[in-house]
Amino acid sequence: MIVPIGHVLACSAALFAIGLTCAVIRRQIIMILIGVEIMLNAAALAFVGGSAFWQQVDGQVFVVFLMAITAAEVAVALAMVVYLHQRKRTMIADEFNRMSG
Amino acid sequence: MASIMFYLLSLILLTATLLCIFQRNPVHAVLYLVLGFFSLAIMFYLLGAPLVAAWEVIVYAGAIMVLFLFIIMMLGLAPQDRPEGPGWQRWLPFVILMAAVLACTLVIIALDPAATAQGEPYSLGPQDFGEALFGKYALAVQVVSFQLLFAAVGAYNLGRIQRGKGKP
Numbered sequence: 483m484i485v486p487i488g489h490v491l492a493c494s495a496a497l498f499a500i501g502l503t504c505a506v507i508r509r510q511i512i513m514i515l516i517g518v519e520i521m522l523n524a525a526a527l528a529f530v531g532g533s534a535f536w537q538q539v540d541g542q543v544f545v546v547f548l549m550a551i552t553a554a555e556v557a558v559a560l561a562m563v564v565y566l567h568q569r570k571r572t573m574i575a576d577e578f579n580r581m582s583g
Numbered sequence: 584m585a586s587i588m589f590y591l592l593s594l595i596l597l598t599a600t601l602l603c604i605f606q607r608n609p610v611h612a613v614l615y616l617v618l619g620f621f622s623l624a625i626m627f628y629l630l631g632a633p634l635v636a637a638w639e640v641i642v643y644a645g646a647i648m649v650l651f652l653f654i655i656m657m658l659g660l661a662p663q664d665r666p667e668g669p670g671w672q673r674w675l676p677f678v679i680l681m682a683a684v685l686a687c688t689l690v691i692i693a694l695d696p697a698a699t700a701q702g703e704p705y706s707l708g709p710q711d712f713g714e715a716l717f718g719k720y721a722l723a724v725q726v727v728s729f730q731l732l733f734a735a736v737g738a739y740n741l742g743r744i745q746r747g748k749g750k751p
Binding site: 485490501 | 585
């Protein structure tokens with residue numbers, strides 16, 4: 483490998499921590515979704531690093547699955563964002579605290 | 584050379600992502616994230632995954648992030664007020680990081696125009712990748728495609744709900 487696997491995993495862990503911070507401290511729904519995207523990319527970096535370390539194709543194939551799953555998640559999540567915005571005209575996650583059956 | 588490039592790109596990636604999560608304007612946040620994904624794609628290329636690097640740019644930076652931008656602009660979530668201070672202070676970090684990513688790309692191209700030996704000694708071509716994807720993981724491909732179909736149906740169903748009517 484060009485760099486030790488530990489450095490790739492450290493970069494991935496730092497990226498994951500940044501994404502988790504974004505998902506926890508931001509209150510806007512869009513920013514929470516962006517934090518989830520950052521965390522998924524950290525996972526993708528770890529997969530590619532492992533694929534290069536063990537010289538197997540499987541890690542890269544899983545990154546492609548990860549991208550497809552992310553696309554599905556983003557489609558549903560953004561449709562839900564539009565729906566919630568129509569309901570309450572706000573994007574602050576704390577406002578959506580009421581269930582009605 | 585490739586390892587220096589890797590560390591530089593990971594620094595750019597972490598900086599852009601940190602700048603992204605502390606932006607007030609969601610549009611700026613998405614643009615910083617796209618910049619981070621560009622540097623992540625070059626890191627994938629250096630780690631011997633050129634096809635994944637291309638898909639990172641096409642699918643992530645090209646499709647998913649543009650979907651985010653589309654929703655932000657459609658709902659008008661970007662704040663309208665202009666912050667104080669000269670304009671160059673706001674876009675200077677973006678320009679510096681973007682120039683660094685471009686410089687890394689140009690150096691990689693200049694060092695190895697035919698893309699034969701740059702980066703990882705173990706590099707996967709599209710043929711190996713396709714054989715693994717549609718041979719060993721053929722069932723998983725079908726499951727994922729079904730999931731994409733379900734997500735499309737779910738998004739359509741959410742969009743069909745009218746305001747005030749409650750149930751579709």
